[in-house]
Amino acid sequence: MREDSLFFRLLGHGSRQAFFVILALMSLPLFNLAFPEGHALHLPVYWVSLTGKIMCYAIMALAMDLVWGYAGILSLGHGFFFALGGYAMGMYLMRAVDPAGLPPFMVFLDWKELPWFWHGTEYFLHALLLVVLVPGLLAFVFGFFAFRSRIKGVYFSIITQAMTFAAMLLFFRNETGFGGNNGFTGFQSVLEFSITAPGTRAALFESTALCLAGALLLGRYIVTSRLGRILMAIRDSESRVMFSGYHPLPYKLFIWTLSAVLCAIAGALFVPQAGIINPGEMSPANSIEIAIWVAVGGRGTLVGPLLGAGVVNGIKSWFTVSFPEYWLYALGLLFVLATLYLPKGIVGLVARFENAKDDTA
Amino acid sequence: MLLAAGIARAAPDAAQLAALANGSNDEKIAALRDLGAQADAASLPVLAALSEGSLYAFKTDSGWRVLLLKASGEAVDAASGERLLSLPEGADSVMINNRVRGALAAALAAIRLASADVEMRLEAIATLGNAPDVKFLPLLDAALRRESNENVKTRIETVRAVILLQNGQREDRLMAIRILGETSDPAHLRLLRPFLTKDGQGRFVETDTRIRAAARQAAREIESRVQTGEMLKRVFEGISLGSILLLAALGLAIAYGLMGVINMAHGELVMIGAYAAYVTQTLVQQHAPAFFDVWLLAAIPVSFFAAAFAGFLMERLVIRHLYGRPLETLLATWGISLMLIQGVRAFFGAQNVTVENPSWLSGGVEIIGKQILTYNRIALIVFAALVLAGVVVLLAGTRMGLFVRAVTQNRAIARCMGVSTGYVDSMTFGFGAGLAGLAGCALSQIGNVGPELGQGYIVDSFMVVVLGGVGQIAGTVYAALGLGILNKFIEAFAGAVLAKIAILLMIVIFIQKRPQGIFALKGRYADI
Numbered sequence: 036m037r038e039d040s041l042f043f044r045l046l047g048h049g050s051r052q053a054f055f056v057i058l059a060l061m062s063l064p065l066f067n068l069a070f071p072e073g074h075a076l077h078l079p080v081y082w083v084s085l086t087g088k089i090m091c092y093a094i095m096a097l098a099m100d101l102v103w104g105y106a107g108i109l110s111l112g113h114g115f116f117f118a119l120g121g122y123a124m125g126m127y128l129m130r131a132v133d134p135a136g137l138p139p140f141m142v143f144l145d146w147k148e149l150p151w152f153w154h155g156t157e158y159f160l161h162a163l164l165l166v167v168l169v170p171g172l173l174a175f176v177f178g179f180f181a182f183r184s185r186i187k188g189v190y191f192s193i194i195t196q197a198m199t200f201a202a203m204l205l206f207f208r209n210e211t212g213f214g215g216n217n218g219f220t221g222f223q224s225v226l227e228f229s230i231t232a233p234g235t236r237a238a239l240f241e242s243t244a245l246c247l248a249g250a251l252l253l254g255r256y257i258v259t260s261r262l263g264r265i266l267m268a269i270r271d272s273e274s275r276v277m278f279s280g281y282h283p284l285p286y287k288l289f290i291w292t293l294s295a296v297l298c299a300i301a302g303a304l305f306v307p308q309a310g311i312i313n314p315g316e317m318s319p320a321n322s323i324e325i326a327i328w329v330a331v332g333g334r335g336t337l338v339g340p341l342l343g344a345g346v347v348n349g350i351k352s353w354f355t356v357s358f359p360e361y362w363l364y365a366l367g368l369l370f371v372l373a374t375l376y377l378p379k380g381i382v383g384l385v386a387r388f389e390n391a392k393d394d395t396a
Numbered sequence: 397m398l399l400a401a402g403i404a405r406a407a408p409d410a411a412q413l414a415a416l417a418n419g420s421n422d423e424k425i426a427a428l429r430d431l432g433a434q435a436d437a438a439s440l441p442v443l444a445a446l447s448e449g450s451l452y453a454f455k456t457d458s459g460w461r462v463l464l465l466k467a468s469g470e471a472v473d474a475a476s477g478e479r480l481l482s483l484p485e486g487a488d489s490v491m492i493n494n495r496v497r498g499a500l501a502a503a504l505a506a507i508r509l510a511s512a513d514v515e516m517r518l519e520a521i522a523t524l525g526n527a528p529d530v531k532f533l534p535l536l537d538a539a540l541r542r543e544s545n546e547n548v549k550t551r552i553e554t555v556r557a558v559i560l561l562q563n564g565q566r567e568d569r570l571m572a573i574r575i576l577g578e579t580s581d582p583a584h585l586r587l588l589r590p591f592l593t594k595d596g597q598g599r600f601v602e603t604d605t606r607i608r609a610a611a612r613q614a615a616r617e618i619e620s621r622v623q624t625g626e627m628l629k630r631v632f633e634g635i636s637l638g639s640i641l642l643l644a645a646l647g648l649a650i651a652y653g654l655m656g657v658i659n660m661a662h663g664e665l666v667m668i669g670a671y672a673a674y675v676t677q678t679l680v681q682q683h684a685p686a687f688f689d690v691w692l693l694a695a696i697p698v699s700f701f702a703a704a705f706a707g708f709l710m711e712r713l714v715i716r717h718l719y720g721r722p723l724e725t726l727l728a729t730w731g732i733s734l735m736l737i738q739g740v741r742a743f744f745g746a747q748n749v750t751v752e753n754p755s756w757l758s759g760g761v762e763i764i765g766k767q768i769l770t771y772n773r774i775a776l777i778v779f780a781a782l783v784l785a786g787v788v789v790l791l792a793g794t795r796m797g798l799f800v801r802a803v804t805q806n807r808a809i810a811r812c813m814g815v816s817t818g819y820v821d822s823m824t825f826g827f828g829a830g831l832a833g834l835a836g837c838a839l840s841q842i843g844n845v846g847p848e849l850g851q852g853y854i855v856d857s858f859m860v861v862v863l864g865g866v867g868q869i870a871g872t873v874y875a876a877l878g879l880g881i882l883n884k885f886i887e888a889f890a891g892a893v894l895a896k897i898a899i900l901l902m903i904v905i906f907i908q909k910r911p912q913g914i915f916a917l918k919g920r921y922a923d924i
Binding site: 103109177180181183184185186188189190192193194196197198200201204205207208319320323326327330360363364366367368369370371373374375378 | 652656657658660714717718721722723724725726727728730731732733734735737738739742855858859861862893896897900903904905907908909911
């Protein structure tokens with residue numbers, strides 16, 4: 036097979052295996068639906084919903100990897116875009132409770148009419164448009180000003196952190212119009228289907244899996260294209276790229292905006308499955324956690340972040356259920372150990388073992 | 397106690413006590429008026445007890461016995477000074493109605509105003525000022541005639557003016573308005589406003605044009621003073637916030653300038669400093685209560701070294717091994733911060749701990765417009781200035797400081813010249829951490845100390861580093877003070893949250909013009 040064939044580009048380097056895993060995951064809801072409760076093969080709703088949420092995280096990790104692993108831009112504010120997408124979807128879900136009236140929290144605050152930015156949110160398509168456009172536009176403007184003045188490295192990181200921190204404070208205010216610190220919850224239906232019905236859950240799960248597969252394909256396509264090569268060159272030495280006659284701004288801006296939009300889509304898929312969105316999602320800690328998924332899985336590979344998101348969140352679910360007081364120690368230790376001893380993540384570790392096997396063979 | 401008892405026998409006399417205990421309201425008022433006229437400090441305990449509801453009376457064969465109930469549960473006989481272990485059976489609290497209460501307030505004020513103690517007189521005037529009433533006027537006139545202290549005199553005049561404003565003749569009111577115009581109390585503005593308002597038909601409520609003109613003039617003068625006071629207070633708060641930011645960001649900026657590393661656990665080093673202060677306080681309280689007032693001085697070095705040691709360990713164990721990978725360092729230090737937060741939570745509990753102000757740091761000084769600058773914030777500003785001076789001396793005047801500056805400017809060349817960069821790194825990082833500890837010690841005096849203390853300041857201190865640029869302390873100082881003052885001024889009209897957002901936007905716009913911060917190191921530099 037030729038190295039530059041589209042087939043290899045999209046399915047090479049372990050992404051074929053990743054697709055098999057996603058395909059296998061897609062069958063999970065069947066085990067929940069097809070087998071009655073108590074049957075040996077029955078899968079509890081908890082596991083379906085957990086897997087669905089982790090797949091949303093995987094999309095986010097993939098988005099983070101595209102900017103960090105491939106373009107060298109460490110964002111500590113990706114949770115902001117995730118939450119924006121979630122809020123846009125949440126607006127639709129809140130309106131779906133009572134399309135003619137006001138969302139309950141506005142009634143509680145004694146508001147008489149919808150704020151202007153809520154207009155049209157009763158339509159699903161409008162909400163989808165918001166999911167993509169609002170975070171995309173914000174990321175574009177923010178990225179344009181930041182990259183234009185050549186802010187990079189840790190400077191860029193801490194400014195993105197300040198961005199999500201400021202946004203969190205803004206969303207905590209009741210006057211902002213997004214439900215204050217309670218956020219949105221109490222969703223009932225999506226597209227007229229009850230949101231707790233097993234069928235709806237399964238459909239949300241499958242959409243998430245499809246989006247994840249789509250994001251992976253898109254990622255493969257980008258990193259194997261000429262654009263991808265320039266991004267990696269920018270990551271390795273931005274000055275040299277400039278000296279070679281390229282202007283890094285449009286490349287960085289493109290991947291940054293795309294990454295933000297992917298995050299927003301993940302957020303939009305997350306909210307109906309989690310049943311809640313609040314400003315806590317924008318806290319700096321949440322955004323940094325995305326980076327550790329990517330670091331654990333392996334930066335600069337597309338399979339790595341998916342693996343990392345799965346592994347770290349799997350451990351997290353286990354810890355927070357079994358011994359919650361130790362989770363922060365474990366997470367902190369993970370940060371330290373992954374950066375000290377796993378510079379290329381799990382994927383790098385596996386590759387090293389395989390190389391060692393090849394050498395001895 | 398005997399002495400007090402002796403005095404207690406002189407006033408009030410038996411007849412007055414009986415009237416207070418069992419007299420009709422009119423009799424009570426008459427007795428109170430007598431006591432006020434006598435102005436004998438000896439009757440203060442009885443009157444104070446009456447006002448607090450801790451005066452008890454019960455009937456004996458020989459008449460009414462009046463007792464003062466103390467907080468300890470003991471009772472003291474008002475007439476004889478005899479002490480009883482508890483209230484006898486059948487003793488009832490002496491009840492008073494509002495009319496008697498008014499007479500009581502007047503009597504208390506009269507006695508206090510006649511006191512030889514300046515503090516007591518000031519207190520009495522403050523009480524009168526809170527509820528000015530025309531019946532106090534003769535009292536104030538008398539007090540004014542014998543008063544010699546200028547401060548007390550002005551205050552009596554002010555309270556007198558407030559009373560006259562509402563109740564006096566035309567000339568009295570004009571004079572009252574003039575006197576009030578010389579004060580800077582916002583409350584007086586509210587008193588003057590009615591003279592300048594119009595009724596439903598658009599006519600002035602006050603018909604006298606001279607009074608209106610005088611009131612307008614006086615209101616304008618007070619307003620300008622109140623505004624000056626608010627302005628000064630805001631600048632003061634801004635400088636105080638700037639000092640906090642400076643203390644928190646100084647160590648961060650030095651380490652970033654030297655090693656290109658942003659320490660995400662810097663806020664937790666601040667927290668360690670604050671908890672070190674808490675531990676010092678507790679230890680001093682337990683083992684050397686005599687020195688409790690100066691525990692804070694002992695806490696300063698403890699905080700410094702506790703945080704410096706933690707920073708030194710961090711550098712040796714983690715940061716050193718991530719050299720040249722600033723983004724990974726950022727993540728690793730974040731991991732450390734998570735563990736530190738959880739560790740403190742496990743050791744000290746998730747709740748805030750109480751760190752007290754030493755007595756010499758409580759209170760404040762009043763400036764124009766009734767604004768109060770608290771001593772703890774003044775001390776904070778002085779402390780930040782001292783720390784800054786210390787850092788400048790160390791960096792500019794010592795051999796180690798020279799090495800630090802050399803490595804900051806050009807690591808490779810400094811190394812070629814024989815500077816042990818590794819040693820400089822860990823010492824400087826430890827020192828920067830120690831500065832964070834000092835910030836924590838200072839913060840323990842003005843806010844809550846809890847596991848999340850550091851998180852609250854970390855984003856702001858990062859912004860100081862971004863704005864100030866690296867390599868020069870001056871940039872950090874300007875950025876910290878500038879952000880502090882700007883923050884307080886925007887906060888005044890837009891609220892704290894919008895102020896934070898506005899400042900972030902301003903920083904992003906500012907670094908469009910100067911991506912390296914206010915003061916950038918000049919030199920040939922490129923990341924090859």
